[in-house]
Amino acid sequence: MAINMALLHVNFFSNVLGVNTNMEVILPQKAYFTLPDKESYPVLYLLHGMSDDCTIWARRTSIERYATNYGIAVVMPSAQLSWYSDMAYGGRFFTFFSEELPDIVHDFFPRISKKREDTFVAGLSMGGYGAFKLAFRKPENYAFAGALSGAFDVKNKVIIQEVWDLAFGSNDKIDGSVNDLFFLSQELKKSIKEIPQLYFSYGKDDELVYAGNKRMEKHLTELGIEHICQEHEGSHTWEFWDEHIKDILANLPIKK
Numbered sequence: 001m002a003i004n005m006a007l008l009h010v011n012f013f014s015n016v017l018g019v020n021t022n023m024e025v026i027l028p029q030k031a032y033f034t035l036p037d038k039e040s041y042p043v044l045y046l047l048h049g050m051s052d053d054c055t056i057w058a059r060r061t062s063i064e065r066y067a068t069n070y071g072i073a074v075v076m077p078s079a080q081l082s083w084y085s086d087m088a089y090g091g092r093f094f095t096f097f098s099e100e101l102p103d104i105v106h107d108f109f110p111r112i113s114k115k116r117e118d119t120f121v122a123g124l125s126m127g128g129y130g131a132f133k134l135a136f137r138k139p140e141n142y143a144f145a146g147a148l149s150g151a152f153d154v155k156n157k158v159i160i161q162e163v164w165d166l167a168f169g170s171n172d173k174i175d176g177s178v179n180d181l182f183f184l185s186q187e188l189k190k191s192i193k194e195i196p197q198l199y200f201s202y203g204k205d206d207e208l209v210y211a212g213n214k215r216m217e218k219h220l221t222e223l224g225i226e227h228i229c230q231e232h233e234g235s236h237t238w239e240f241w242d243e244h245i246k247d248i249l250a251n252l253p254i255k256k
Contacts, residue, residue: 003068004029007058012104016096023077023101024054026064027109040113042254043073043105045097047084047123047130050151050163054078061242070249072120073112075105081163083154084130085179088169094178097130098138117255122146122248124241125209128200129154129181135196136184146248147200148241152181153212182219189223198227199251201244203234 006027014021028041046063048056054076057063067074082093106114113119121142123131128150135145154164155174168174176183188195198220202213217229228251234240 003071005064005068007064009055010108012108014096014100014104016100017091017093019091021078022054023075024058025076025105025109026058026067026074028067028071028073040111040115040118041071041073042118042120042252043075043112044249044252045101045119045121045131045134046074046076047121047127048076048079049123049125049127050081050083053080057245060238061245063245066246066249070252070254072252072254073109075101077101079127079130081167083126083163083167083179084133085167087167088173089166094133094137098134098141102141116141117143117253120144120146120252122148122199122245123150124148125151125236128152132181132198132200133179133184135198136181136188137178139188139193139196142196143253144197144199144251146198146251148244148248149202149206149209149236150200150213150216151209152216153209155180181216185220185223185225189225195225197251197253198225199229199248200227201230201232201247203236203240204231205233205235206240208236 006029008025011022046057057076084093084097086092086094119142121131121134128147131145131147135142155171164171168179174180202209220227
């Protein structure tokens with residue numbers, strides 16, 4: 001039976017960013033009444049793309065309806081044009097997403113689990129990059145990371161130079177840095193940390209990210225990092241993301 005869901009828009013102050021920001025939160029409404037007092041439910045942090053904000057997933061997809069079958073909370077925060085990074089000229093968004101935001105979420109919604117095995121992150125395009133960055137740099141926080149049309153190979157795809165300069169300092173400063181997913185995955189493989197489950201998919205007609213996804217698939221395979229990668233019909237569109245966010249949900253390692 002599907003679970004009733006509540007959709008909340010939350011405005012709050014971030015000490016890390018020094019400004020008010022916002023997030024959309026989908027909560028399993030029934031869970032508040034059926035869970036034992038000390039139990040909680042899993043959470044998916046769902047990240048938006050470069051031209052969007054926290055409202056876009058609920059506006060352009062049926063994520064609330066899809067989530068009803070899984071009994072999870074879905075947290076959709078705003079990231080501006082940060083590339084989920086501690087920006088060269090701007091806010092410390094990676095610190096915000098990896099440290100402050102989870103604390104705020106748990107303060108506001110104490111029934112959301114704090115356990116690694118119940119915490120997942122995913123996103124589209126820029127958000128797919130952000131999801132893998134969080135998973136690679138903070139693998140102790142996430143059991144799963146997923147990406148749809150992930151913009152993985154950022155150092156080869158400067159779309160708006162000013163955005164790159166603000167986020168990364170310039171394109172030539174990405175390689176081998178904390179903003180380079182290929183470098184981060186190598187470092188993660190060398191460590192003794194448990195690697196989150198990884199899932200990503202992309203459209204075969206997606207000229208923006210196709211090459212970067214093929215490169216990531218090859219790279220992870222060569223490193224011996226387990227992952228699921230799927231190529232589908234489609235491009236860099238909401239029709240693609242609405243269809244395949246269902247694949248993200250289906251691959252979440254949710255305990256039954």
